Amino acid sequence: MTLWGGRFSEGPDDVLWNYTASRTDRRLLEVDIEGSIAHVQMLGSTGILTPTETETIADGLRAVLTEAQAGAFEFSDSDEDVHSAVERRLVELVGEVGGKLHTGRSRNDQVALDLRMYLLRAGDARVAELSSFVSMLADRAGRHAETVVPSYTHLQQAQAVSLGHHLLAYAWMAMRDIQRFADLRRRLNVSPLGASASGGSSLPVDPRVVARSLGMDGSFENSMDAVASRDLVAEYAWVCAQAMVHASRLAEELILWASQEFGWVSFSDGLTTGSSALPQKKNPDIAELARGRAAGTIGDLTALLALQKGLPLTYNRDLQEDKDHVFRADDTLSRTLEALTALVGSADFHPPAPSPWVTALDLAEVLVERGVPFRAAHEAVGRLVAALAAGGRALDEATVDDLAAAHGSFDAADLARIDPVDSIHRRATPGGGHPDEVHRQVEALRDRLASRE
Ligand code: ARG
DSSP: OOSOGGGOSSOOOHHHHHHHOOSGGGGGHHHHHHHHHHHHHHHHHTTSSOHHHHHHHHHHHHHHHHHHHTTOOOOOTTOOSHHHHHHHHHHHHHOGGGGGTTTTOOHHHHHHHHHHHHHHHHHHHHHHHHHHHHHHHHHHHHHTTTOEEEEEETTEEEEEEEHHHHHHHHHHHHHHHHHHHHHHHHHHSEEOTTOTTTTOOSSOOOHHHHHHHTTOSEEOSOHHHHHHOOHHHHHHHHHHHHHHHHHHHHHHHHHHHHSTTTOOEEOOGGGSBOOSSOTTOOBOHHHHHHHHHHHHHHHHHHHHHHHHHTOOSSOOGGGGGHHHHHHHHHHHHHHHHHHHHHHHHTOEEOOOOOOGGGGHHHHHHHHHHTTOOHHHHHHHHHHHHHHHHHTTOOGGGOOHHHHHHHOTTOOGGGGGGOOHHHHHHHOOOTTSSOHHHHHHHHHHHHHHHHHHO
């Protein structure tokens, strides 16, 4: 059954139907029915429908909602989309009066409302998953506050830091992903229902009543914007894509760290895969697929931007495609967070000590404390590094004479500064890699998570 037969002398051709009917939108089923209940109640409260009509339709929709919640709602191949399916089922249950449900609205404002309702809930679910992810990272970081690793710049060992500090960098990224979902919530929480096809209605519909009964912050200001715009869908996909990009960077590091060359981490057997050819292999496939799937999410965001760019106002059927992309991006993020939370949460971190070279800046800062200009101190330590490297020695093989040759302000006790563990304990600047700063960050993250609950 279509919702638009009157103008047509024959039914839709299979070719048309197969190409245009939507299946992806079936996951909007529950929000579609809830939106319809709010709509019919507005039609009653504004006197557009009688109390009896309103109650009959609302009761019918509640029955459809119960079927949907029980997983018992049956779609038919002849349903053009989820909205048609709900109206078809309503009429089956309550008879012809069900045909009054669509009074004063169109599928254009209806689908715009459904999407907002769906994405509000999905965003809340992603925030909960991201919170578990942050909490897991905070836990792991707290236990590795004293584990010393090199930080890298240009993938060259840079300074000594706590492994906990490194892990917490990802926790702060995820915390901002949480904030992005929360911020987007304010923009999503506005109802477009009542915009009708594009220009409102000659009936006295009241969009504010619908918004209020759905617990939304308000209703649209411009009916054409309400039905034509998909910026918030793209924004949702962007938040997913950015969170996936963060996940992908972590995944890339986990893959490197699990290599024999790094040897920083081992994953449990249950969360790694083997090779059909190479008996010795234990592959970090979860991390590799997280990295790979970030690509698809970026693609979904790109598709959503491209989908909008050439569209004249207002609704165009092209917009039906938005759901495929945003749902996939959302699903990808959800599944990735679950998998990475399990993988990192059970990982065994055992990084080797960093090379003594990571203390070179500390040595320069010793000179700075004694009044040597930083540029001169940098130069002196650079000379020391070059001399040692030329002789095939590492920094911790330097002697008092080497220090003295590099700069007259060094003294013998400074040799003790060539120690990565000493390095992280002396570097106590706010937000730096000191173990106390790791514990402070863990507390700060836990406070933020608790204040969101
Ligand atoms: N299935 C459509 C979509 O997802 C619903 C809106 C259809 N509107 C229309 N005038 N055909 O976008």
